[in-house]
Structures are given as C-alpha cells and as structure tokens.
Amino acid sequence: MKVLILGSGAREHALAWAIARHPSVQKIYVAPGNGGIHHLGEIAENIPFKADDIDGLLKFAKENKIGLTIVGPEQPLEKGIVNRFKNHGLKIFGPSQEAAQLETSKAFAKSFMRAMHIPSAxxxxxxxxxxxxxxxxxxxxxxxxxxxxxxxxxxxxxxxxxxxxxxxxxxxxxxxxxxxxxxxxxxxxxFMPGEEASVFAVTDGNNYKLLLAAQDHKRIGEGDTGKNTGGMGAYAPAPIVTPEILEKVEKEIIQPTLAGMKEREMPYQGFLYVGLMIHNGQPRVVEYNARLGDPEAQVVLPLLKTQLLDVLLAAVDERLDEINLEMLPKSATTVVMASNGYPDKYETGKVITGECHYEPSSDVAVFHAGTAQVNGTLQTSGGRVLSVTAVAETLEKSISRAYDAVAQISFDGAYFRRDIGAKGLKKS
Missing domain, CATH: 3.30.1490.20 (ATP-grasp fold, A domain)
Structure with a gap:
C-alpha cells in the first residue's frame, strides 16, 4: 500500500515512522515533509506540495494510487480536504470540514459543549x-x-x-x-485552575479507541513561564490522568462529544484530541483539536504496540470495534530543540551537527520539524527544529535518555527546556 501523509512537522515525521513499521507499506509520501524524512529509507519520500494544496494533492493521490491519506495539521481540515478526497472515492483519515469545527472554531466548540453539557469554562x-x-x-x-x-x-x-x-x-x-x-x-x-493534560482517541464516528494520555509543556520557559508556544516537550503516560479521571473523561466528554456530532449529522472520524484542565479530580475541557497534538504525537505513537496503519484503516472503514488497540507498558519523553528567539523572531539556516538519526529499533528517535537538506547539509528551517524522544521502562529513565540524546546534537542558538517531564516525576 502507498500512504500519503500531509504536513511538515515532527508529528508528521512520527506518523511516517509509525506507518513505516507495517509490512504491507510499499511507499510513504510526505507533503511537504522535512529534512529528516528520507532517513526512514527508500520507503519514505518528501513531495513538493503544501499540506493545504488540495487540488495538487488530490491529483497526486489519484495518479499514484494512494491507498490512505493521513492529515497531520489542522489547516487542510479547515479547507475541507477530507470532504474532497471522499467525494472522489479516496480513503483519507481525518474529520470532515464540518466536524473539524471542534478545533477550527472555538465559538462553535464552546456552544457545542454547552449544548451537550460537557464540562468546560x-x-x-x-x-x-x-x-x-x-x-x-x-x-x-x-x-x-x-x-x-x-x-x-x-x-x-x-x-x-x-x-x-x-x-x-x-x-x-x-x-x-x-x-x-x-x-x-x-x-x-x-479561568480554570488546575493542571493540564491531553487525552487522545481514534474514532470512526461510532466507536473509539483511546491512546495514552500525555502532558504537553506549552510555555517557552522552564517552570511553565513565558509565552505560549506550539509545545516545548511532552511525556506519556501522564500520571495525573488516573483511571478514575479517564473514566470521567470517557463518560462526560468523549462519549457525549461523538454522540452530539452524530446528532448534528457531522459524525466525527479521525483523531480527537481533548485538552483537559484537571482540578480536584474533575476534568474539564480546555479545547478540542481535530488531529494528534504536537509534541504529544512524538510520545504517544512510540508507545503504540498495535500497528498504527491497521488502526487508521479500521477507522476509515468504520470497523474500529474489530481492533484490539494495545499500548506498551513503558514511558516516553520528548524534548523540543528550538531556534533562538522562538516563538518570536528567529533565524534559520543554522547547520545542525551530531546524532540526528537513530535506527528504528532504538529506544531513541529524533523527529524532525524545522529542518531542511541544503546542498547535503542539514540546516534549521523553522522555530521548533527537532523533537528528541526516548522510550524507557520508567518516566525517569525516559527523561534521562532524552536529555542524553539532546546533548549529542548542536546548532547555533539551540534552545530547549530542561524540565520536561518533571511534573510527572512528582506524581508518579
């Protein structure tokens, strides 16, 4: 099977990395991809389409007989790429333009939550x-x-x-x-007091399967200070999401969300990201995302034991109830290495040196985001440059391994937080 993945970040690199494990995958195209994709081997290739170039991607998918398209970022969802692909008989994983309003319009999402009595602010x-x-x-x-x-x-x-x-x-x-x-x-x-966490579900519109809960680190500075970013690191599983809290999330949030979308004749199919604020044992919704989070994908996907491609195909075919989704009984941590100045003005074109690629069998993976190959040299091309991920038996070990791997990489002005996962250690 040929698979097309839309996006250029570390989330899309992690998706490609997970899909490449499947024995039936012949080729993975990533649009537009980044400087690390080709290190998955000949199976993976960047193609020069923006992730929201719907006409170009539709033509490419038809001509190259793509068996499944996976939408990474939110912009193509807002533009209705899922609707277009499905209208042309192509398999694509992600919510429709209408269903994606859970992310693309916070006004819609908040009104929806109020109508469905879903706990939020x-x-x-x-x-x-x-x-x-x-x-x-x-x-x-x-x-x-x-x-x-x-x-x-x-x-x-x-x-x-x-x-x-x-x-x-x-x-x-x-x-x-x-x-x-x-x-x-x-x-x-x-304002909702408490501690944030993220729960992820894969859904076919009727059934859903839960991935591990994760905790993102949004602020640029250590101790959760400074400006909001796209995410400076994450770890999973998040101990703050106890079995009791997860049960509440399912009954009070995920199940009524899917039921409410189906009632509105816009059934939700795809990844459903529920951003939570947890206070005194009660989860409330901060926001929905209509796709996997970044950097959360970089810790959740390496802990998925079941083949990701099998899960996504079952969701697209509305037979997710047939899948036994299993997660590894381990922990994962990812540390984002960013350009100096991010999330404000930053420079690009800095040469990256060190160990930026690991074998798939390794317990360390470096997922690229803002990188590009320029005349055979790996250079920075964005604000968030790399997500350095490690898997281990415990959270403490995964944190240590991730930072050991970060120490092997350098580029001018590299910045990263040194406290990723610390909150999890206090609760585990």
Missing part, C-alpha cells in the same frame, strides 16, 4: 472590539482567558492577568490582527 463570544472591551472594562476578577476563535498555530490564547493586559490583547487581536482572520471572532472564558 463559562464563556462569552465577541465579534467586535467595542463589545469585548466593554465587557473587560466591567470585570474585576482576573485572570481572564482570551482566545482567537479561529486557527492561530496554537498561539492564539492569552491568559490576561489584569485589565491592562486584557485590553492590550483585544487591541492586538481585533485591531492589529496579529492572527489575521482567526480573531474576527474571539472567546473570553473564565
């Missing part, structure tokens, strides 16, 4: 600067959580600590349009 939706500013001026309780309703690359959330910061955020969102059309509508939520 109280909220209001605003479509003008004047109305939002008037609301903020009347508030005395802080922090206030201000979110872009549309897609903002994981950075469109500000936890405003005071009125001045909240008003500044509204100005940046509505007037300066720092996230473009994503902030034509915004959501203002009440």
């Amino acid at each position: 109280a909220f209001l939706v605003f479509r003008s600067h004047e109305e939002a500013a008037a609301y903020i001026e009347a508030q005395d309780e802080y922090p206030q959580v201000i979110k872009a309703s549309g897609l903002a690359a994981g950075k469109g959330v500000v936890i405003a600590q005071n009125k001045t910061e909240a008003l500044q955020t509204l100005d940046e969102f509505f007037n300066k349009k720092i996230f473009g059309s994503a902030t034509e509508t915004i959501v203002i939520e009440s």
Whole structure:
C-alpha cells in the first residue's frame, strides 16, 4: 500500500515512522515533509506540495494510487480536504470540514459543549472590539482567558492577568490582527485552575479507541513561564490522568462529544484530541483539536504496540470495534530543540551537527520539524527544529535518555527546556 501523509512537522515525521513499521507499506509520501524524512529509507519520500494544496494533492493521490491519506495539521481540515478526497472515492483519515469545527472554531466548540453539557469554562463570544472591551472594562476578577476563535498555530490564547493586559490583547487581536482572520471572532472564558493534560482517541464516528494520555509543556520557559508556544516537550503516560479521571473523561466528554456530532449529522472520524484542565479530580475541557497534538504525537505513537496503519484503516472503514488497540507498558519523553528567539523572531539556516538519526529499533528517535537538506547539509528551517524522544521502562529513565540524546546534537542558538517531564516525576 502507498500512504500519503500531509504536513511538515515532527508529528508528521512520527506518523511516517509509525506507518513505516507495517509490512504491507510499499511507499510513504510526505507533503511537504522535512529534512529528516528520507532517513526512514527508500520507503519514505518528501513531495513538493503544501499540506493545504488540495487540488495538487488530490491529483497526486489519484495518479499514484494512494491507498490512505493521513492529515497531520489542522489547516487542510479547515479547507475541507477530507470532504474532497471522499467525494472522489479516496480513503483519507481525518474529520470532515464540518466536524473539524471542534478545533477550527472555538465559538462553535464552546456552544457545542454547552449544548451537550460537557464540562468546560463559562464563556462569552465577541465579534467586535467595542463589545469585548466593554465587557473587560466591567470585570474585576482576573485572570481572564482570551482566545482567537479561529486557527492561530496554537498561539492564539492569552491568559490576561489584569485589565491592562486584557485590553492590550483585544487591541492586538481585533485591531492589529496579529492572527489575521482567526480573531474576527474571539472567546473570553473564565479561568480554570488546575493542571493540564491531553487525552487522545481514534474514532470512526461510532466507536473509539483511546491512546495514552500525555502532558504537553506549552510555555517557552522552564517552570511553565513565558509565552505560549506550539509545545516545548511532552511525556506519556501522564500520571495525573488516573483511571478514575479517564473514566470521567470517557463518560462526560468523549462519549457525549461523538454522540452530539452524530446528532448534528457531522459524525466525527479521525483523531480527537481533548485538552483537559484537571482540578480536584474533575476534568474539564480546555479545547478540542481535530488531529494528534504536537509534541504529544512524538510520545504517544512510540508507545503504540498495535500497528498504527491497521488502526487508521479500521477507522476509515468504520470497523474500529474489530481492533484490539494495545499500548506498551513503558514511558516516553520528548524534548523540543528550538531556534533562538522562538516563538518570536528567529533565524534559520543554522547547520545542525551530531546524532540526528537513530535506527528504528532504538529506544531513541529524533523527529524532525524545522529542518531542511541544503546542498547535503542539514540546516534549521523553522522555530521548533527537532523533537528528541526516548522510550524507557520508567518516566525517569525516559527523561534521562532524552536529555542524553539532546546533548549529542548542536546548532547555533539551540534552545530547549530542561524540565520536561518533571511534573510527572512528582506524581508518579
């Protein structure tokens, strides 16, 4: 079988790495891919299409007889790539344009949760600067959580600590349009205390299977300080998601989510990411994502014992109930190496040296994101450059192995947090 994976990040590299394990896979194309994909061997190849070039990808998939397309990032989902591929009789894993609104429109998602009585924060939706500013001026309780309703690359959330910061955020969102059309509508939520974690499900619209819960590290600075990023590291399983909490997540969140989407005639098929805030044993939804998280994919997929391709094909064919999904009884940690200055302005074109590739049988994997091959040299090409992942019998060992591997890699201005997984050690 030939498989097409859309995207260029470490998540897509991890998907390709997992799919390449399947004995029936002849070829994996990654659009547009990155500088590390070719190290999977001749089975994997980058192709020069943007992940949201629906016309070009549709033509390519037909001409090359692609057996399954897997959507990595959210932008192609928002543009309706799943609808287009299915209309042409092609198998593709991911939610429809309508179902993907759980991520692509926070206003839709919050209204949906309210209607389905899914636990989350109280909220209001605003479509003008004047109305939002008037609301903020009347508030005395802080922090206030201000979110872009549309897609903002994981950075469109500000936890405003005071009125001045909240008003500044509204100005940046509505007037300066720092996230473009994503902030034509915004959501203002009440602040939820607690600790964040992520639960992932694979669903065919009727049935679902759970992957391991993970914990992301969003902030740029150690101790969860500084600006939000796309994610600076992750570990799995997350001990804060106890069996009791996971049972609540299934009954109070995942099951009503799937039922509600089916009732609205937009059945949800694909990866369902549920971002949680857990406080006093009660999980509440921070956000949905309509795909695997990044960097969470880089720790969840290496712990999947069952062949990923078998799971995804069963979901596309609506026979997920036939799959016995198993996870390895181990832990995984990934540390993101980023360019100096990320998530703000950063330079690219820095030469990367060291051990950036490991054998598939190794307990260490380096998943590439912002890398490119330039005249035979591996160079940085983005903000998040590499996700260095290690699997071990315990979380402590996986953290140690991941940082040992990070120490073998260097590029000018390389930055990484040194406390990835520390919260998990305190609870395990």
